[in-house]
Amino acid sequence: MGAGAAGLAAAIFSAEQGPHLTIELLDGAKSIGAKILVSGGGRCNVMHDVVTPDDFFGTRHLVRNVLAAFPVQETVAWFASLGVKLKCEETGKLFPVTDKARTVLEALVARCRELGVVLRPDHRVTDIARMNGAAESGGIEPARFVIRHQQGETYARRLMLATGGQSLPRTGSDGSGYGLARRLGHHVTSIVPALVALVLEDRCFHEKLSGLSQEVELQTLVEGRSVDRRTGSLLWTHFGISGPVVMDASRFWCLARERGETAQLYGNFLPGRTIDQAREWFLAHTAKNPRRSLLKMFAESLPERYVETLCHHVGGDPQQACGQVSRAIRDRLLTALTRFPFPVVRDRGWNFAEVTAGGIPLEEVNFRTMESKLLPGLYLVGEVLDCDGRIGGFNFQWAWATGRVAGRAVAASLPARSDC
Ligand SMILES: Cc1cc2nc3c(=O)[nH]c(=O)nc-3n(C[C@H](O)[C@H](O)[C@H](O)COP(=O)(O)OP(=O)(O)OC[C@H]3O[C@@H](n4cnc5c(N)ncnc54)[C@H](O)[C@@H]3O)c2cc1C
Numbered sequence: 001m002g003a004g005a006a007g008l009a010a011a012i013f014s015a016e017q018g019p020h021l022t023i024e025l026l027d028g029a030k031s032i033g034a035k036i037l038v039s040g041g042g043r044c045n046v047m048h049d050v051v052t053p054d055d056f057f058g059t060r061h062l063v064r065n066v067l068a069a070f071p072v073q074e075t076v077a078w079f080a081s082l083g084v085k086l087k088c089e090e091t092g093k094l095f096p097v098t099d100k101a102r103t104v105l106e107a108l109v110a111r112c113r114e115l116g117v118v119l120r121p122d123h124r125v126t127d128i129a130r131m132n133g134a135a136e137s138g139g140i141e142p143a144r145f146v147i148r149h150q151q152g153e154t155y156a157r158r159l160m161l162a163t164g165g166q167s168l169p170r171t172g173s174d175g176s177g178y179g180l181a182r183r184l185g186h187h188v189t190s191i192v193p194a195l196v197a198l199v200l201e202d203r204c205f206h207e208k209l210s211g212l213s214q215e216v217e218l219q220t221l222v223e224g225r226s227v228d229r230r231t232g233s234l235l236w237t238h239f240g241i242s243g244p245v246v247m248d249a250s251r252f253w254c255l256a257r258e259r260g261e262t263a264q265l266y267g268n269f270l271p272g273r274t275i276d277q278a279r280e281w282f283l284a285h286t287a288k289n290p291r292r293s294l295l296k297m298f299a300e301s302l303p304e305r306y307v308e309t310l311c312h313h314v315g316g317d318p319q320q321a322c323g324q325v326s327r328a329i330r331d332r333l334l335t336a337l338t339r340f341p342f343p344v345v346r347d348r349g350w351n352f353a354e355v356t357a358g359g360i361p362l363e364e365v366n367f368r369t370m371e372s373k374l375l376p377g378l379y380l381v382g383e384v385l386d387c388d389g390r391i392g393g394f395n396f397q398w399a400w401a402t403g404r405v406a407g408r409a410v411a412a413s414l415p416a417r418s419d420c
Helices: 005-017 034-042 060-068 072-081 101-114 176-183 244-258 275-288 294-298 304-313 327-338 394-413
Strands: 024-026 086-088 093-096 118-120 125-130 145-149 152-156 159-161 192-194 198-200 213-222 225-236 240-242 263-268 340-342 344-347 355-357 378-380
Touching: 005 024, 005 101, 005 394, 024 152, 034 101, 060 394, 072 086, 072 394, 093 101, 101 118, 125 176, 159 176, 159 394, 192 244, 198 244, 213 244, 225 244, 240 244, 244 263, 244 344, 244 355, 275 294, 275 327, 294 304, 304 327, 327 340, 378 394
Parallel strands: 024 118, 159 378
Antiparallel strands: 086 093, 125 145, 145 152, 192 355, 198 240, 198 344, 213 225, 213 263, 225 240, 263 340
């Protein structure tokens, strides 16, 4: 159940390996694939050209094993076989050459139809019951699950939970899969929005910089301990901060807040330089050009609008000659440049998050098959699991890889001779 990226991939791989199987994809949404359509700004960043376990947050060796089951080249070839040619951009992100997410969705759906997979939109699943005690007769395995949905009931010998996370709930991925998993005996770790923008206190100057992008080194501290450090592009917005580096770091801030821990986010707008190095540079520069304004001096390596705003923020004058800047202002400016404490009040919430951090622990799944270790016949794939990737196509890669492993395993567990 769940006809998103992971569910569609799993159905295709199952049907290819087990043409004798009857495969139904139940989905709560009226039309399937909404998340694929909005992904990558409508272009669908299908995957990345280099994929390593470091690009994911999840139990490392399990993530590594799953990814190894569907290497990059095989994924590219699989999409080519579906008629989706991919192009690699400078960032390493792969998109369909058409630059249209619809190309990806249509190819997946077309392949499902070709293989006889039955797509059932508007079938929101509300409950799953296990059937006990039915004896195998004539080599035919009886149904193990009764799936209750809006349109009635479906019986199944195998059940795949591909209900996604909770990000962008209007697409159908509203987090209801976690409740179903719990009722089937699984644990679900705390879930929080990830790859999400962060809202800053109103008193901060972000609104003045809205639309401006710049490089920053972000450090996240939880209970005073550094848990993440990364450098990349930050985008100032009318509500706070966004951009790839912020989105990638957001999960740490959100998880800490969820646990009731203090989380702080610091920015170094001179990435790679310490405050001492910045001071040395300032003094050397001032000695050479004492009459140069602060604005001119810093605008050599930083956007002018940002320098102007930051000078005002620390009580300085961007037009003042650097040789005349007081030590107090200089130090405040250098501190703000190299260790700016972002006054984060909250994340932007599920409606703006691209993915979910947390979910069903990977330890509860056999990584060779994606079958539940707690309930035989149940398979778990995609974002519903406790694994989230950084920005760049990694979350879809997780969906394709888990879908392939599970799809093939389901078909292997139901050989043709036992088909009914
Ligand atoms: C705005 C946005 C942009 C993104 N861009 C990218 C990108 O470019 N690259 C990338 O790698 N990742 C991207 N992602 C993340 C990526 O879309 C997801 O990680 C991926 O879709 C997860 O696949 P999934 O199949 O596990 O879940 P989903 O794709 O969310 O599919 C889950 C399906 O299950 C169905 N469902 C849920 N509950 C029930 C129920 N109770 N009964 C029946 N059906 C149910 C839903 O309707 C949905 O169709 C983006 C996400 C968002 C929100």
